Amino acid sequence: MAQFLFFLLATICIGAVLGMIISKDQAYNALFLIVAFVCTGGLFGLLDAPFIAAVQIIIYAGAIMILFIFVVMMINLRKGLEPEKKKWTLYFAVIVAAVLVLELVLTLKGALEPAGSSTVAELGSPTDLGRLLFTKYLYPFEITSILIIAALVGAIVLVKKRDKA
């Protein structure tokens, strides 16, 4: 059952990303990406990380993609989308991708050997994660909150229309 779920989610995820590569419309690209992120959330759930799966769906598929769709809505480029010229970048990208996927698979194949797969993992429940977050990772947590405040203020200041006066 879990194996079937994995292959289903993986297929939908890769298909959605391929759809994003093929499609030319940015709004459709954003929708494809939402599908891909929801599937990744399901995969996170399969990896015994229910809290991270929920965060993935709420923040990625929810908040971040809504931000993208808002920007696509503000920048209306529907008229100016001519077909993309196939240039050397395409061939370059395919070559780089082939090399990269070969390299990654070769590296990752041996990566799990020393640890051995599936020790008795503790379940990533929100309680355990929260306890760890407020003890061992307290300083990174606080620094992240400062980072988010800075990003928020920075984004508002950047986009704000300045008065001409």
Next chain:
Amino acid sequence: MIPLTYFLILSAILFVLGAIAFFIKKDLITQFMSVEIMFNAANLAFLTFAKSTGSLDGQIIVFFVITVAAAEAAVGLAIILLLYRQKKTIKTEDIQSMKG
């Protein structure tokens, strides 16, 4: 029980697809989206290793990556919007003022 190697291979494939999309696409918003795909592939690898070592630290890292990605998306989209206001385009071919 799914072999954890499958997750790693899926993560590699997703990362490479994101890289291809970054190279092929010509508008800034879609390129930004492909960066998010690469973030997700990295998160998947983190969670796989967290499960294989049986510790929660990998999940904490993924949590931080997601929050930082949210901040990064806000600032990046603000910059794209600003660029569009000034240049009336978000195509990378038309934005060449820093080309040597």
